[in-house]
Amino acid sequence: MELPGGTACWYGMAFALWVVAALLGLVGRRGTRIGLPLLVEAGCLVTLVAAAVGGDCRFALPMPLYLGLAPAAFLADGLSRWFLLLIGLVGAAVVPFAPAYLRHLERRVSLGVLWAALAGLMASMCLVVMAANAVVFLVAWEAMALTSFALVASDHERRSVRQAALVYLCATRVGTGFLMAGFLWLHQITGSWVFSQWSVSGAQALGPCLLILVGLATKAGCWPFHLWLPVAHPAAPAPVSALMSGVMIKTAIYAMARLFLLGPLSVPLMGPLLLVLGAISALWGVLFALLQHDLKRLLAYHSVENIGLILMGLGLAGVGTSLGSPLLRDGGLAAALFHTLNHGVFKSLLFLGAGAVETGAHTRDIEQLGGLAKRMPWTAACFIAGSAAICALPPLNGFASEWVLYQGFFALARTGPSVVTRLSGLLLMAWLGVIGALALGCFVKAVGVVFLGRPRSHEAAHAHEAAASMRAPQVLLALCCVVLGLLAPVVVSHLASVVRPAGQVGSAGLLWNLPLLPLAVALVLGVLAVAGLVTAGSRRPRERYITWECGFGELGAQTQYTAASFAQPILRLFGRVYSYSLEVAIEGADHRHFPESVVVTTGHEPYLETRVYRPLLRLVQRGAGGLLMRLQAGSIHQYLLYMIVALGLLLWLGARP
Amino acid sequence: MTPAMLLVVGAANLLLVPAFLAGVMRKVKALMQGRTGSPVLQPFFDLAKLWRKGETVSETATWVFTWAPRVFLAANVLVAILVPWSGVALMGGLPYAADYVYVLYLMGLGRFFSLLGALDTGSAFGGLGASREATLSVLVEPIVLLSLGALALQSGSTDLSTLFSGPVTPLVAVLSGFALLIAALGELSRMPVDDPTTHLELTMIHEAMILEYSGRGLAQIEAAVWVRACVFFGLASQALLRAWPGFENLGGLAQYGLGLAGLFLVGGLVAVAEGLLVKLNWRRVPHFLAFGIALGLLSALVAAARG
Numbered sequence: 001m002e003l004p005g006g007t008a009c010w011y012g013m014a015f016a017l018w019v020v021a022a023l024l025g026l027v028g029r030r031g032t033r034i035g036l037p038l039l040v041e042a043g044c045l046v047t048l049v050a051a052a053v054g055g056d057c058r059f060a061l062p063m064p065l066y067l068g069l070a071p072a073a074f075l076a077d078g079l080s081r082w083f084l085l086l087i088g089l090v091g092a093a094v095v096p097f098a099p100a101y102l103r104h105l106e107r108r109v110s111l112g113v114l115w116a117a118l119a120g121l122m123a124s125m126c127l128v129v130m131a132a133n134a135v136v137f138l139v140a141w142e143a144m145a146l147t148s149f150a151l152v153a154s155d156h157e158r159r160s161v162r163q164a165a166l167v168y169l170c171a172t173r174v175g176t177g178f179l180m181a182g183f184l185w186l187h188q189i190t191g192s193w194v195f196s197q198w199s200v201s202g203a204q205a206l207g208p209c210l211l212i213l214v215g216l217a218t219k220a221g222c223w224p225f226h227l228w229l230p231v232a233h234p235a236a237p238a239p240v241s242a243l244m245s246g247v248m249i250k251t252a253i254y255a256m257a258r259l260f261l262l263g264p265l266s267v268p269l270m271g272p273l274l275l276v277l278g279a280i281s282a283l284w285g286v287l288f289a290l291l292q293h294d295l296k297r298l299l300a301y302h303s304v305e306n307i308g309l310i311l312m313g314l315g316l317a318g319v320g321t322s323l324g325s326p327l328l329r330d331g332g333l334a335a336a337l338f339h340t341l342n343h344g345v346f347k348s349l350l351f352l353g354a355g356a357v358e359t360g361a362h363t364r365d366i367e368q369l370g371g372l373a374k375r376m377p378w379t380a381a382c383f384i385a386g387s388a389a390i391c392a393l394p395p396l397n398g399f400a401s402e403w404v405l406y407q408g409f410f411a412l413a414r415t416g417p418s419v420v421t422r423l424s425g426l427l428l429m430a431w432l433g434v435i436g437a438l439a440l441g442c443f444v445k446a447v448g449v450v451f452l453g454r455p456r457s458h459e460a461a462h463a464h465e466a467a468a469s470m471r472a473p474q475v476l477l478a479l480c481c482v483v484l485g486l487l488a489p490v491v492v493s494h495l496a497s498v499v500r501p502a503g504q505v506g507s508a509g510l511l512w513n514l515p516l517l518p519l520a521v522a523l524v525l526g527v528l529a530v531a532g533l534v535t536a537g538s539r540r541p542r543e544r545y546i547t548w549e550c551g552f553g554e555l556g557a558q559t560q561y562t563a564a565s566f567a568q569p570i571l572r573l574f575g576r577v578y579s580y581s582l583e584v585a586i587e588g589a590d591h592r593h594f595p596e597s598v599v600v601t602t603g604h605e606p607y608l609e610t611r612v613y614r615p616l617l618r619l620v621q622r623g624a625g626g627l628l629m630r631l632q633a634g635s636i637h638q639y640l641l642y643m644i645v646a647l648g649l650l651l652w653l654g655a656r657p
Numbered sequence: 658m659t660p661a662m663l664l665v666v667g668a669a670n671l672l673l674v675p676a677f678l679a680g681v682m683r684k685v686k687a688l689m690q691g692r693t694g695s696p697v698l699q700p701f702f703d704l705a706k707l708w709r710k711g712e713t714v715s716e717t718a719t720w721v722f723t724w725a726p727r728v729f730l731a732a733n734v735l736v737a738i739l740v741p742w743s744g745v746a747l748m749g750g751l752p753y754a755a756d757y758v759y760v761l762y763l764m765g766l767g768r769f770f771s772l773l774g775a776l777d778t779g780s781a782f783g784g785l786g787a788s789r790e791a792t793l794s795v796l797v798e799p800i801v802l803l804s805l806g807a808l809a810l811q812s813g814s815t816d817l818s819t820l821f822s823g824p825v826t827p828l829v830a831v832l833s834g835f836a837l838l839i840a841a842l843g844e845l846s847r848m849p850v851d852d853p854t855t856h857l858e859l860t861m862i863h864e865a866m867i868l869e870y871s872g873r874g875l876a877q878i879e880a881a882v883w884v885r886a887c888v889f890f891g892l893a894s895q896a897l898l899r900a901w902p903g904f905e906n907l908g909g910l911a912q913y914g915l916g917l918a919g920l921f922l923v924g925g926l927v928a929v930a931e932g933l934l935v936k937l938n939w940r941r942v943p944h945f946l947a948f949g950i951a952l953g954l955l956s957a958l959v960a961a962a963r964g
Contacts, residue, residue: 370779371717371779373719373720373721373777374719380719384721384773387769388766388769391765391769392762392765393762393765393766393769394759394762394763394766399759399762402762403756403758403759403762406758406815407758407815410806410809410815413806413810413961414810414813416961419961419962422810422960422961423957423958423961423962425961426802426803426806426807426810426957426960426961427803427957429758429802429803429806430798430799430802430803430806430953430957431799432802433761433798433799433801433802434795434798434799436762436765436798437765437791437794437795437797437798438795440765440768440769440772440791440794441791441792441794441795443769444769444772444773444776444787444791445791447773447776448772448773448776448777448784448787449776452719452721452773452776452777452779453717453776453777453778453779454717454779513752513753514753514754514756514759515751515752515753515754516759518751518754519735519739519754519759522735522738523731523732523735523763523766526731526732526734526735527724527727527728527731529731530726530727530730530731530877531724531727534727534873534874534877541711541712542711542712542714542872543711543712543713543714544713544714544715544716545713545714545715545716546715546716546717547715547716547717547778547779547780547869548715548780548782548868548869549780557779559781560779560780560781560784561776561781561783561784561785561787561788565784565788566784566787566788566791567788568788569788569789569791569792569939570791570792570795572940573792573795573796573943
């Protein structure tokens with residue numbers, strides 16, 4: 001449907017709103033509580049409407065605004081609109097949360113700059129998913145990296161935040177470097193910057209595609225390039241984490257789908273590669289999430305997991321393309337895209353919940369929390385809903401998209417041409433099951449330790465519920481989880497039309513056959529029936545008493561299970577992966593019966609960091625250290641010389657025929 | 658069978674068989690231990706007794722504690738309605754409803770709330786039980802997915818009603834059946850994984866989780882566990898029955914009768930085994946469940962090679 005005034009105008013309007021917000025934020029210090037949030041929110045809502053209702057559109061800026069190499073051209077087709085919808089939806093939900101949340105940072109953080117960066121991030125994310133050629137894409141990609149860096153670094157008076165921001169900045173530099181190299185290589189081969197003209201296949205495409213994959217995987221936070229994610233997310237303010245984890249890392253998924261699966265690039269290796277990376281990523285993310293005690297760090301590792309699940313979907317689509325099976329291709333893509341939206345919704349919900357806990361109880365260390373369900377009932381209920389969604393429990397949205405993924409793998413097992421493909425279909429289903437069970441354990445741990453039981457610290461005992469403007473977005477997102485789950489058949493059939501290659505009329509059999517809605521109704525009715533039965537005619541006494549303590553008298557909060565002890569059996573099970581160690585030292589004269597002290601030390605070696613990345617970094621440092629010192633000697637004359645030489649070189653390059 | 662008959666049989670199945678199976682298993686176990694044991698109908702009496710009793714609820718508990726058993730029971734009953742564990746499914750008329758991935762995740766929903774309910778009172782026992790139950794499910798889930806996946810591959814559908822109505826390679830049926838049986842022992846916290854009658858808290862899994870429940874809350878959990886036991890033992894016995902190639906050609910009523918007989922046989926055998934086995938050290942439980950994973954893998958391999 002064409003919106004009044006043209007759909008392109010609506011996107012332009014959103015962009016203008018964000019630019020105005022960014023400028024106002026940079027110029028003045030006022031309006032950070034109402035004015036700027038309203039402007040940013042308006043931009044999100046306009047985008048949401050345009051993406052949901054408006055049709056496809058393409059437009060380019062007039063000649064003077066060309067980017068040198070290629071026109072500033074934009075395209076909003078089905079795939080782009082799906083991601084614009086995600087950006088608009090999550091943005092619209094997160095922005096109202098921010099003003100009340102940011103109040104506790106007011107003294108340390110310059111809120112004007114923060115809102116400017118936030119508006120810039122929204123605008124650049126929209127541009128990334130609408131870019132029609134590689135040059136526009138890279139410019140927007142860089143804008144996105146820089147604005148998000150500014151957001152991560154907003155609380156820069158804290159040392160840990162500065163370090164995290166630096167790690168994030170390095171990750172974006174490396175990622176963009178690989179991406180740029182890949183784009184240049186493809187341009188070299190095809191002579192074009194336009195994505196849809198990059199029809200390269202076979203061995204020729206492998207090199208650039210691998211480079212691009214590394215660049216995108218770094219942004220997405222896929223194993224083994226995920227290191228920045230658990231560092232940057234806890235450092236950023238909660239609404240920013242919600243946006244980055246829920247939306248920003250998904251732009252890499254968009255680019256993968258656009259280039260590798262829906263574009264003319266054809267690399268048969270890409271499908272299995274994505275599948276393997278995704279499978280490792282998913283397991284790795286959830287395993288390390290179990291280890292975390294910082295609520296936001298835990299959620300960040302779950303982003304690694306969910307990106308893994310999405311990549312598994314994309315990988316399945318790639319395998320389907322090379323096997324010539326439209327069912328697998330469409331099923332995998334639909335699962336990946338559906339899960340992209342779902343993860344955006346429930347992950348931002350969980351990050352907002354973590355933010356509410358942070359403001360209410362002044363800590364994110366889950367070992368210090370407990371019993372918040374009594375003090376923060378709204379946040380607790382929403383967090384439980386989000387947890388159920390991320391654990392893929394029916395009838396919520398997480399289940400819907402994982403079900404499509406399961407069906408895709410089952411189709412692979414059923415239609416695969418060889419024993420290996422058929423068996424791997426079944427194995428991947430079991431792999432998903434293990435990941436699901438681990439995720440469930442992890443979120444039971446998070447919910448149980450944070451919201452249930454007794455408070456483990458003074459802060460937790462005196463926590464207060466978040467302001468209404470922080471609760472409403474959480475409730476809205478929780479409702480989205482339910483609605484997206486129940487509307488799954490509609491969403492899947494819409495996605496089937498999005499992922500269908502142009503010209504192909506009907507794709508074979510991508511359908512949703514699970515009667516999720518009747519089953520959900522049955523489940524709800526069942527729960528209510530049981531509840532009715534239980535409360536009916538109950539004149540029996542319901543006594544309140546202390547928790548059973550074996551007759552010792554009321555015990556302190558320390559006797560509760562901690563998060564570490566909850567996760568310990570699972571950690572032991574996967575000890576090899578963690579290189580997990582547990583030592584128990586019991587001391588005392590008669591330490592068998594009357595120990596004087598019991599000290600349990602657990603540890604794990606982050607070998608990916610210590611054995612791979614650190615030596616690599618040291619190598620780079622050693623190689624570049626001396627050179628950098630000579631280049632950057634602190635002499636202004638030398639710098640002026642560089643400028644003149646660079647200018648001369650550029651003039652010479654430009655003047656060449 | 659006609660739809661009306663199916664409804665009656667299915668409903669009777671659901672209301673009577675789970676508690677009866679629990680009673681039979683208790684009786685067999687008592688006989689194995691040289692005791693007379695309680696009457697076979699004791700679970701029904703237990704349920705009635707618990708229903709009349711008052712409840713003691715921890716001061717720490719929140720709404721999660723109250724609602725967890727309700728969701729747990731409703732989810733498990735819905736699973737029992739969908740899954741043809743005795744050869745007939747109450748909701749057999751709803752196509753594709755008994756999708757086994759959905760069924761597993763529905764059980765996951767029940768587990769999620771039962772674990773939260775265990776943690777809600779802040780009791781160390783609840784935490785211990787919940788932590789172990791969560792660990793067990795990590796090992797059980799792949800067994801179930803692999804063994805049912807192998808069966809599903811043969812029938813070409815993930816719908817359990819379709820899955821159990823087509824021809825199956827006997828080898829796949831046997832491997833999957835035994836894998837499911839091992840999964841059942843883990844999932845239902847039975848010997849040698851957990852001793853359901855123990856009252857030494859440090860060794861308990863399931864009993865530690867429900868320690869804080871009493872009265873109607875406990876009744877709901879007990880009922881849900883019996884229903885879940887029926888579903889798991891039923892899946893195993895249904896798979897094992899498929900090892901006999903003539904089973905397909907029998908009439909609906911004969912299949913149902915054999916299904917029930919198989920269910921009770923499996924339950925009885927488990928009870929006999931409980932009389933003979935000792936409970937495994939908690940750290941050795943993964944080794945035991947690994948057999949199940951291995952059987953599931955073999956089953957999947959055979960199915961993939963044939964498919």
